[in-house]
Amino acid sequence: MTGGPAGAYERMLAVAVAALHEREPERLWPMVAAALPGLCGGEALIYKLGEWTDRSGAMGLSPGAAAHLGGIGGVDGIGGDAMAVLRRGYPFADHYAVAGATRRPGTARRMAGRGWARSRTAGTISRLMDADHVLAIPLPGTATPVTGCLVYRAGGDFTEDQVRAAEQLQPLLAGVEQQRQLLERWRAEMxxxxxxxxxxxxxxxxxxxxxxxxxxxxxxxxxxxxxxxxxxxxxxxxxxxxxxxxxxxxxxxxxxxxxxxxxxxxxxxxx
The missing domain is CATH 1.10.10.10 (Winged helix-like DNA-binding domain superfamily/Winged helix DNA-binding domain)
Incomplete structure (x- = not known):
């Protein structure tokens, strides 16, 4: 986290308070996506909710990710093969799908080892996002392997302190998603x-x-x-x-x- 623990805590608290006062469910995750990368040392973020396979599933972008993808027309401008690579979630899908695996955040480099730099996913995010590393922050309590956030950064890998910061943010993300679902339900039942x-x-x-x-x-x-x-x-x-x-x-x-x-x-x- 940048700005020291106190500053990061204040920003995290501000996001939580804003989420609790937001009436429109579709605004909740964009609000979180704008703040989350900076809280755990990232530069851009893609989030996904619900079922997400290599052929289907909606994705949301942080402003940083939108800026990188804007030159190709955003998510809609990504080619089918590249989109399938992003949706496949290597190496996180395999890691979190293992029976008994915890939902603790982790980096692609630590999960895949040296194979990460040579993978299609690494090449794709380098080309599309100008990033070298990915940090997965899965939503706790979910079953789909990569439901949650993927945070991207260039240069060195995320530090252990940044991974711990992401872990501390997981309850906030779970609360935001629960609030979104309840507001969606209320809207549908109005x-x-x-x-x-x-x-x-x-x-x-x-x-x-x-x-x-x-x-x-x-x-x-x-x-x-x-x-x-x-x-x-x-x-x-x-x-x-x-x-x-x-x-x-x-x-x-x-x-x-x-x-x-x-x-x-x-x-x-x-x-």
Whole structure:
């Protein structure tokens, strides 16, 4: 990390706070991608979420990666063979696919040894990204081998301190992805435009209150919600109290029913 541990911690905290206040799920990962390379000694970053094979799967870019790829038209300008090489994720896919392998971040050079410099992947990223080394930061708890971030840099390999910094960032990345999924779910379940306008005028929920509301609707306890979101039980209770105040309710059942009535949650039959 550049700027010393204190400066890096402040930047990491700023990203976390910004993510918790972001209402648009599609903005979360671009926000993280812009800050993450500098926090672990990189210059550019590609992230991928969900299933990613050598033939399919969406990729997102940091500003640094976009600048390198801009001359060829961004991701859309990458040839099919080169894109397949990037998506294949050598040597990370094989490393993380091994039964019992940890999700600890690692560098291509350390995983592949001397074979890394001679690999097609190394040649491809040198040509496309002007980079020599890659650091993988997989999302903890995922099954697909390369789900997460690939950070690129020129010159020497990432240091052990930079790999440890990436490891410290993994819970933040997991939280951002969980927040994105919950916001996507909320958006998909929202009622028509008229109901959204009523919700906006009446409740004005924060993104964190929305996520707590979704989990209340799933009948999770305060302790379970706290564990799921990585916050304290006391913080959960504060969010719940905020929901009661904004929705004019006094308990969980009436809160969920009121949220369904005004379109914050779908009406579910048989639940």
């Amino acid at each position: 009622a028509p435009r008229e109901a959204r306008e009523e919700v906006s005028a009446e409740s004005r929920l924060t993104p964190r209150q929305v996520t707590v509301l979704l989990l209340l609707a799933d009948a999770l306890t305060a302790s379970a919600i706290a564990h799921r979101l990585g916050i304290s039980v006391r913080t959960v209770h504060k969010h719940v109290e905020g929901l009661y105040r904004k929705l004019g309710t006094r308990d969980r059942v009436s809160t969920v029913l009121r949220a369904q009535e005004i379109g914050l949650l779908p009406r579910r039959v048989g639940r």
